[in-house]
Amino acid sequence: MKRNSRLALALHTLGHMAADDRVRTSSIIADHAGTNPVVVRRVLGKLREAGIVQSEKGPTGGWRLARDPKNITLADVYLALGERLIATDAPDDAPSCSVEDALHRRVSSMIAGIEESFVARLAATTIAEVQEAEKP
Amino acid sequence: MKRNSRLALALHTLGHMAADDRVRTSSIIADHAGTNPVVVRRVLGKLREAGIVQSEKGPTGGWRLARDPKNITLADVYLALGERLIATDAPDDAPSCSVEDALHRRVSSMIAGIEESFVARLAATTIAEVQEAEKP
DNA sequence: AAGAATCGTAATTTAAAGAGTTACGATCTA
């Protein structure tokens, strides 16, 4: 699996769930996505916390959508995973210089704005739409 | 130095250069930025290719701006470094599934749009402005 | 011309972060 591909894994899996509402085990999902069941459980666990999917233990257990895919936007998924376009960490320690401070103020507000507009765009598309777009 | 901090190093250094137009060695710059002279030369080397700074060898050599800081935007710097907000690599191999394909098409065009608007915002600020903002 | 200081750059090492793996307890079905 590629680096930092949690969002890709999540969206891919949700797309399949939207197309076919059955319970899937983390093992099945991992096979399909070319990754590992534990990684799947970690990623889908975040989505569960956000009420996007639900999971059941035991045999017959597994994962499925917790709500209508028409009501799940890409932004919901992105935010559930707690990802950020750019990690905007402050200058290291106290003894920073004024140029660095001024720069940081400007750039971080710019990044926050971009982050916001990215989320807005993600919010305009639902999982159901992605799944429907499947056939070109 | 923090990870993926080439842009921060570049902007920080250019800010100082805009405030005080003298020649600086990679060693001086590295000390100030808390990094290594070779790293500085690599980063500023990219900016030289873009005509943002110039360098001279020999004793008395070093780095300085190649043009008016009012005429250097943050976008110039960002693009000179060849950075990208998100590495938007295609699905691995041929045997990908239709859901993944549909997803990739949607998300990559979205990312391209965001990238574009990020650059547009960066283009609205010059190095000179960042330096002037130094005093709050 | 000699010597020193600097850049330019290749090659290698180190460090950090994410993904992958192993392991095992908890839970649930049959």
Add this chain to the structure above:
DNA sequence: TAGATCGTAACTCTTTAAATTACGATTCTT
């Protein structure tokens, strides 16, 4: 009760960027 699954901690592997080492090329000073 047996077996399958999730939940999670702990560890290893991989990848990427940064840091380091090294040294030739250039250029100033004397």
